[in-house]
Amino acid sequence: MAECAPSRLNAYVRAIGVLGPGLRDWPSAAAVLAGREPYTPQPTETPPPVTLPPAERRRIGATVRLALSAAQQALAATDLDVAQLATVFAASGGDGAICHEFCATLASSDRQISPTRFHNSVHNAASGYWSIAMRSTAPSTALSAYDGSFAAGLLEALAQLTVRTAPVLLVSYDSAYPEPLHAKRPIAAAFACALLLVPRPETGARARIEARLVQAPGDTLEEEPLESLRRGVPAARGLPLLRQLARGERGRVVIDYLSGLQLALEVVP
Amino acid sequence: MRPLALSHFTATSAIGRGLEATLAALRARRGALAPCAFETVALETWIGEVPQVDALRLPAPLARFECRNNRLAQLGLAQDGFIAAVEACAARYGPHRIGVFLGTSTSGTLQTELAYRRRGPDGALPQDFLYASTHNPFSLGDFVRRSLALAGPAAVVSTACSSSAKVFGSAARLIETGVIDAAVVGGVDSLCLTTLYGFHALQLVARDPCRPFDVARDGISIGEAAAFALLEPLGSDAPPGTVRLTGIGESSDAYHMSSPHPEGLGARAAMLAALAEAGRRPEDIDYINLHGTGTPSNDAAEARAVASVFGTRVPVSSTKGATGHALGAAGALEAVISALALRHALAPAGINTTTPDPALAVDYLTDNRAQELSCVLSNSFGFGGSNCSLLLERACG
Numbered sequence: 001m002a003e004c005a006p007s008r009l010n011a012y013v014r015a016i017g018v019l020g021p022g023l024r025d026w027p028s029a030a031a032v033l034a035g036r037e038p039y040t041p042q043p044t045e046t047p048p049p050v051t052l053p054p055a056e057r058r059r060i061g062a063t064v065r066l067a068l069s070a071a072q073q074a075l076a077a078t079d080l081d082v083a084q085l086a087t088v089f090a091a092s093g094g095d096g097a098i099c100h101e102f103c104a105t106l107a108s109s110d111r112q113i114s115p116t117r118f119h120n121s122v123h124n125a126a127s128g129y130w131s132i133a134m135r136s137t138a139p140s141t142a143l144s145a146y147d148g149s150f151a152a153g154l155l156e157a158l159a160q161l162t163v164r165t166a167p168v169l170l171v172s173y174d175s176a177y178p179e180p181l182h183a184k185r186p187i188a189a190a191f192a193c194a195l196l197l198v199p200r201p202e203t204g205a206r207a208r209i210e211a212r213l214v215q216a217p218g219d220t221l222e223e224e225p226l227e228s229l230r231r232g233v234p235a236a237r238g239l240p241l242l243r244q245l246a247r248g249e250r251g252r253v254v255i256d257y258l259s260g261l262q263l264a265l266e267v268v269p
Numbered sequence: 270m271r272p273l274a275l276s277h278f279t280a281t282s283a284i285g286r287g288l289e290a291t292l293a294a295l296r297a298r299r300g301a302l303a304p305c306a307f308e309t310v311a312l313e314t315w316i317g318e319v320p321q322v323d324a325l326r327l328p329a330p331l332a333r334f335e336c337r338n339n340r341l342a343q344l345g346l347a348q349d350g351f352i353a354a355v356e357a358c359a360a361r362y363g364p365h366r367i368g369v370f371l372g373t374s375t376s377g378t379l380q381t382e383l384a385y386r387r388r389g390p391d392g393a394l395p396q397d398f399l400y401a402s403t404h405n406p407f408s409l410g411d412f413v414r415r416s417l418a419l420a421g422p423a424a425v426v427s428t429a430c431s432s433s434a435k436v437f438g439s440a441a442r443l444i445e446t447g448v449i450d451a452a453v454v455g456g457v458d459s460l461c462l463t464t465l466y467g468f469h470a471l472q473l474v475a476r477d478p479c480r481p482f483d484v485a486r487d488g489i490s491i492g493e494a495a496a497f498a499l500l501e502p503l504g505s506d507a508p509p510g511t512v513r514l515t516g517i518g519e520s521s522d523a524y525h526m527s528s529p530h531p532e533g534l535g536a537r538a539a540m541l542a543a544l545a546e547a548g549r550r551p552e553d554i555d556y557i558n559l560h561g562t563g564t565p566s567n568d569a570a571e572a573r574a575v576a577s578v579f580g581t582r583v584p585v586s587s588t589k590g591a592t593g594h595a596l597g598a599a600g601a602l603e604a605v606i607s608a609l610a611l612r613h614a615l616a617p618a619g620i621n622t623t624t625p626d627p628a629l630a631v632d633y634l635t636d637n638r639a640q641e642l643s644c645v646l647s648n649s650f651g652f653g654g655s656n657c658s659l660l661l662e663r664a665c666g
Contacts, residue, residue: 123427128653139519
């Protein structure tokens, strides 16, 4: 791997949204990550997304609500044309509550499943509802790389931004599965983060990031319970990057991606 | 984008294992839909099942990936010398320089459905049920990456029925930005109860073999498939007649989760974006492999979109009457069928369709048409309003 070669994958972080246990938005998360405030985990509180039509708002599950809320945070203070904004939704898996409900029903003698729940079960449910809510006809994708889903999403977002020279919104999110799935996939909490990436150093951009693939161990967060959050939720594998952004310092972070391959990010405020 | 070569490709679906069987079925207008006798499913519908999938066993070091979806992936990889082609590619570029980008909607969902029948008295799933390596969407990517001994970046795109078309874009962008030199792209989707009963609940499943674009079409027939392609930069030493990927168009409907925009605006935007990326005009296109699911509203929306861009000049068909709708694998399966169409100068018929709907203003092929093709478009549209069109080309002669 040519680690010394210049990377063409770079972008400016224009805005950030965060929702997690005891983390209600980016300012509160940044205070914790920069060490200015103590971290006190509490169940994640997800406000209902403001932009969905009432009919759609009733239909969405907690996981889609989580993703859309983090995305809206990141866009709150921007004047971008959201209808033209490409989006990348990264999540380890689909909606656990629906999966449990379907598998339990399909294991029973009455196999009737709800049609609305069926179309909400797709991995791209958040992506679909986002485009409906925002009237966004821009390309949108939904992907997974298991515990490396945040890195996979960031790589996809950076590649789109580089090729199209246009902003991209990355939304990475996961929420806990109900039992008995939880025992097999113990996602610790609901956590989502959204990064609005832009190709040029606009006013208000927080930092420039430059990405490359490396074979080096991923960074950990020394302090508990933040490290438990990082390890416990795939979307929270991006926390070392968020911490670097919160500190506002230049530095390199390595985030978990795949076995034998990680994503290194040079952060320049 | 710079054109990429589909330097190797393969497909396995209900109509056959590998390219030769697939081409023979297309030439003979032979479909493979049969009354559903899958597992314990009690639905009056026809499906496109790949025979003997569950008779396969994965290699011992990858035993934890055992599930129908990964067995189908292995069956697909084993055809047409695909594994050897990837090995040669890895020897050329290095295993770290080759990405794996695959699409699926089901992944190994069936494995979890079966495990739920074996829950213990406390409700716990059985010990031998492994979520990460079977049900999780990335199970497919992880399995294929390990099977092929590749070490580059990987992800699984899961945007319902556009999944394995969109992976061509993910891979092409990483090649374009120099992150990787080549990529294995494709899709694998397999029969499971969730999709069979789910599409039934939405009343989108046909009672008889699906008849895309027919005046009496009444829904989809669910299928399954594994299709793969090796994408590389088009070298000056590429053999003449190499199939090239020249355009990828993606869009969102922003309309409804499970119904297409009635005017097909998202589909139209995806096709126009693919044309623009390739620098092609509508009149350059020789054949369109439609998404053509066979539901009244999907086909009507796609027909409006096609007519608005191409008029009635371009021959079009859906091959889902033969294969069934392979959902998350449909994009890759139909990209491979489009590549075969280019290579063998065959615009394949849409079988089962006897009376093309006169309200759909397109030139729908009910018979095979032998003609040189140099530019072919392949459409894939999914739930959530996710649209993707791929433009494939081949120099004639």
